[in-house]
Amino acid sequence: MTMDYDDRYFHGKPQNSFHKAMNIPDVVVFPRSQEEVSKIVKSCNEHKVPIVPYGGATSIEGHTLSPNGGICIDMTQMKNIKSLNLEDMDVVVEPGIGWMELNEHLEPYGLFFPLDPGPGATIGGMCATRCSGSLAVRYGTMRDNVINLKVVLANGDIVKTGSRARKSAAGYDLTRLMIGSEGTLGVITEVTLRLQKIPQYSVVAMCNFPTIKDAADVAIATMMSGIQVSRVELMDEVQVRAINLANGKNLPEVPTLMFEFIGTEAYAREQTLIVQKIASEHNGSDFVFAEDSEAKKELWKIRKEALWACFAMxxxxxxxxxxxxxxxxxxxxxxxxxxxxxxxxxxxxxxxxxxxxxxxxxxxxxxxxxxxxxxxxxxxxxxxxxxxxxxxxxxxxxxxxxxxxxxxxxxxxxxxxxxxxxx
The missing domain is CATH 3.30.70.2740 (Alpha-Beta Plaits)
Structure with a gap:
């Protein structure tokens, strides 16, 4: 626990948000267990003290602000991987672990958790905001990738929303109720996640267009074609200009689409050629694709750092x-x-x-x-x-x-x- 002003100010101001902080928390607490969270919430309920759960603070819409002061519950000390079930392809984690940190742990097993929001996001916050990211087009949002939760309710009671079974028709779907509730229904203390196999092969492609409508039309046509594309990202000419400034690139400053295709080597290449044909029918040009690991990383690095590139302008x-x-x-x-x-x-x-x-x-x-x-x-x-x-x-x-x-x-x-x- 801390009442230090600098710590409270840090937790009360927006880290990635343009929204202004009107207040800061009165106290910041750092629980290390579900039981400690329960005691904190129970005490706050008894004394009618506002609560704001806090994770990676990467959210943009002012989720972690404390307009009424109160208690900020910083969940970042609860970041253990409690169990990894390889045959069931699921993992049980505490809410404070980051998705990137989790994927580093999973990589040696050939598995990964597919959602990819802001780099510092934690699993608890990702559940609370029902996040997604660029891979949602293939793997769905957080709603589709959480099997079960443990949650501390507003009175301090601890509930489990389901089992580790992949599906259930028994009663209300409490898991989906909690996903996206943004801390208004309870504090998430444990998450069971559905995992995926790391794709055998992937191709990353990029294509330019004269107008942003042409680019958007190709994205729609690609999805309607039935191709199992894993990412389709669009950037306008202003964003590409920012990337050129920030990275010393010389990309054509026009609306640009980026794709990722996964599967077997033959299937990924086949998908690439189909989309290249679709793009050419909508005024697409300069269609390039990469299969080399470093070249693919470099292309996605451009998209992942798009926000920071904007500040170069x-x-x-x-x-x-x-x-x-x-x-x-x-x-x-x-x-x-x-x-x-x-x-x-x-x-x-x-x-x-x-x-x-x-x-x-x-x-x-x-x-x-x-x-x-x-x-x-x-x-x-x-x-x-x-x-x-x-x-x-x-x-x-x-x-x-x-x-x-x-x-x-x-x-x-x-x-x-x-x-x-x-x-």
């Missing part, structure tokens, strides 16, 4: 990162409509999308001490949210979650769904 700026999602058939329309608004703005805005599942992000760069720029960023953010919600079955967040940043638009999101149900 505006080193002292902050980034406002949007997150909307629509049915795949509406993605090209959403991106095209948003792109017109972004290009007409005075702010520098880049487009990045998990184009294989309709999830679309914009990085909006603004000077933190310029209130007018912040307001313009918020206007653009709201424009994209409202545009997505206006499309049938669109959502205000595909993977970042609600946090403190999207509480108001969550209500709008739910009202929109209610209107669809009643018509």
């Amino acid at each position: 505006k080193p002292n700026f902050e980034a406002m990162i949007t997150d909307v999602c629509v049915p795949l058939s509406r993605l090209a329309e959403l991106i095209s409509t948003s792109k017109q608004e972004l290009d007409s703005s005075s702010l520098v805005c880049t487009v990045i999308a998990h184009a294989g599942d309709g999830n679309f992000h914009t990085v909006i760069l603004f000077e933190p001490d310029q209130e007018e720029q912040r307001k313009e960023g918020e206007r653009l953010n709201h424009f994209m949210v409202h545009t997505a919600l206006a499309m049938e079955a669109g959502t205000c967040t595909g993977e970042h979650g609600v946090g403190t940043g999207k509480m108001k638009v969550l209500l709008l999101n739910l009202l929109r769904l209610l209107a669809l149900l009643t018509h």
Whole structure:
């Protein structure tokens, strides 16, 4: 436990979020066991003290802020791998372990956990926000990859949401209820995860397009072709320019798609050739692909470091990162409509999308001490949210979650769904 101001300030301010901290926690605690978490929560419930669970602090929508002070429960000391069940292809872990750390442990066994959000994300936080990442198009989101949880409820009681069986029709699906609840229903203390075999072979491809709509159309056509692509990532010309500046690259500064194909060597190559044909039918050019391990890492490094590349253009700026999602058939329309608004703005805005599942992000760069720029960023953010919600079955967040940043638009999101149900 600590009441040190610097520690409390660190835990109370946004680490990766543009949302301002209005307060900081009164105390930060570092439990090392489920029983300690239960005692902390039970005491907080008795004295009506607010609680904020805290993991890797990589979330973007202000999830770890403490607007009412209270207790910050830092779960990072609970990071043990409790059991690895190779024949069942599952693993039981504590919430504080990072997904990258977990995958380092799993690699010698030929297994991996496929979700890949921000590099510092922890498994508990990934469950709480129902995260996903670039591999969700193939492996699904956190909802699809968690088998069972242990959770400390608001009164301190400990519950187990299921068994290690891969499926069950016995009673309510409490596991899925907890996934995405963002700490509002309980504190996650143990997670059983579904694992995957490391792919035998993979090919990474990149292709350029004259317009962002062409690129989005190819992403849609690829998914409709039935190809089991594992990643489809889209970047606009502004994002590619940022990558060139940050990495000393000389990539064509045009809308770009990146793909990954996995399977046997023959199958991965066959998929690559099919997508190359699809791209050529939609004005695609400069189709290149890599099979060498280092070349593939270099290509994905470009995408993984996209956010940090943005700061090469505006080193002292902050980034406002949007997150909307629509049915795949509406993605090209959403991106095209948003792109017109972004290009007409005075702010520098880049487009990045998990184009294989309709999830679309914009990085909006603004000077933190310029209130007018912040307001313009918020206007653009709201424009994209409202545009997505206006499309049938669109959502205000595909993977970042609600946090403190999207509480108001969550209500709008739910009202929109209610209107669809009643018509």
